[in-house]
Amino acid sequence: AQSVTQLDSHVSVSxxxxxxxxxxxxxxxxxxxxxxxxxxxxxxxxxxKYTSAATLVKGINGFEAExxxxxxxxxxxxxxxxxSDAAEYFCVVSDPGANNLFFGTGTRLTxxx
Amino acid sequence: xxxxxQTPSHxxxxxxxxxxxxxxxxxxxxxxxWYRQILGQKVEFLVSFYNNEISEKSEIFDDQFSVERxxxxxxTLKIRSTKxxxxxxxxxxxxxxxxRNTEAFFGQGTRLTxx
Numbered sequence: 001a002q003s004v005t006q007l008d009s010h011v012s013v014s015x016x017x018x019x020x021x022x023x024x025x026x027x028x029x030x031x032x033x034x035x036x037x038x039x040x041x042x043x044x045x046x047x048x049k050y051t052s053a054a055t056l057v058k059g060i061n062g063f064e065a066e067x068x069x070x071x072x073x074x075x076x077x078x079x080x081x082x083x084s085d086a087a088e089y090f091c092v093v094s095d096p097g098a099n100n101l102f103f104g105t106g107t108r109l110t111x112x113x
Numbered sequence: 114x115x116x117x118x119q120t121p122s123h124x125x126x127x128x129x130x131x132x133x134x135x136x137x138x139x140x141x142x143x144x145x146x147w148y149r150q151i152l153g154q155k156v157e158f159l160v161s162f163y164n165n166e167i168s169e170k171s172e173i174f175d176d177q178f179s180v181e182r183x184x185x186x187x188x189t190l191k192i193r194s195t196k197x198x199x200x201x202x203x204x205x206x207x208x209x210x211x212x213r214n215t216e217a218f219f220g221q222g223t224r225l226t227x228x
Contacts, residue, residue, distance in 0.1 A: 034216065043117065044156075044204065044219035090156065099144065099169050101217065103156035 002027045004091050006104035014112045019078040021107045023065075023091030026072065033074045034092040034101070035065055044090065050074065061085070086111045115139045119205050119220035126195050126227055134190045134223045136205030145188045146206040146217060147180065149173070156204065162188065195227045 007022040025031060035047040048059025055067040061084075065076045074091060091104040118137045126132045138145050147159040160170040162180055179191045188207075192199055202224050206217040 036219070041221070043221040044206075046216040046218075049216055099161045099163070100146065100158040100171075101148075102158070103148075105155045 002031065002093050002095050002102045004093050004102055004104035006089075006091050006107050008107050009105065010108045010110070012110040012112060013081045015083055016080050019063075019076070019081045019085065019109065021076040021089050021091075021109065023074045023076065023104060024072050025074060025091070025093045027093055027095055029095050032094045033065075033067060034094070035059065035063070035074075035076050036090045036092055036103075038088045038090065038106075040087075047076070047089075081109075081111045083111050083113065085109060115218075117205055117207055117218050117220035119203075119223050121223060122221065123224045124226070126225070128197060128227055129194050132192050132195055132225065134192075134203050134205075134225070136188045136190075136220055137186055138188055138205065138207030139218055140186070142207035142209050142218070144168075144208045144210065144217075145180075145182065146208075147190045148204040148206065148219075149201040150204065150222075151198075151201040159190070192225075195225075197227050200225055200227045 003026045005024045033050040036044040037047050038044050047063050048057045050057045050067045058064045063078045065074050088106045088108050090106050092101045094101050120135045145162040148156050150156045158171050160174045161168045177193050181189050202222045204222045205220045208217040
């Protein structure tokens with residue numbers, strides 16, 4: 001069965017410092033993995049996706065994530081946080097043959113000026 | 114940029130009433146979805162719809178729920194007799210192909226409050 005664990009419900013960083021949002025997944029197959037971001041009163045926006053190509057995936061707004069099969073992880077990183085990065089971030093998994101997405105519980109990122 | 118739009122943004126309804134949530138997916142997409150997020154909980158899959166029929170549904174999607182694509186552009190979620198526990202944010206999404214290989218585009222959500 002597929003599942004996603006986001007280890008931190010809330011992460012707080014200072015502007016200009018690195019961001020690390022952690023995600024571990026459980027899947028019986030080779031999954032597709034996604035990171036979505038939700039700004040207040042906005043819909044869910046795709047940041048990046050992994051679909052069995054390069055293990056280091058670059059997304060929008062300077063974010064990237066690395067798929068590590070041995071660690072069953074897909075952590076999201078950004079070298080330097082910006083105030084506009086403050087939002088809720090969801091790690092999401094989709095299995096082969098599945099036509100639905102399994103969401104993590106989300107991590108709220110706060111950026112301190 | 115094309116987007117998924119949902120109406121209304123907020124719906125308040127009395128327990129036992131029927132409610133219809135509306136969505137306009139991206140025009141050339143073929144797969145449509147409803148998800149919900151109860152306050153403080155994770156986003157949960159409800160149903161996927163392809164080729165004018167339900168392709169998958171979760172345990173949450175019981176006989177009280179139905180979906181329809183009445184006119185080739187709108188995609189609706191109906192809850193026949195709302196319960197207090199149906200209060201949640203409901204997200205519509207669409208994708209060009211199945212979500213295994215491509216992203217789903219989400220709307221901004223409809224907040225349903227059952228009183």
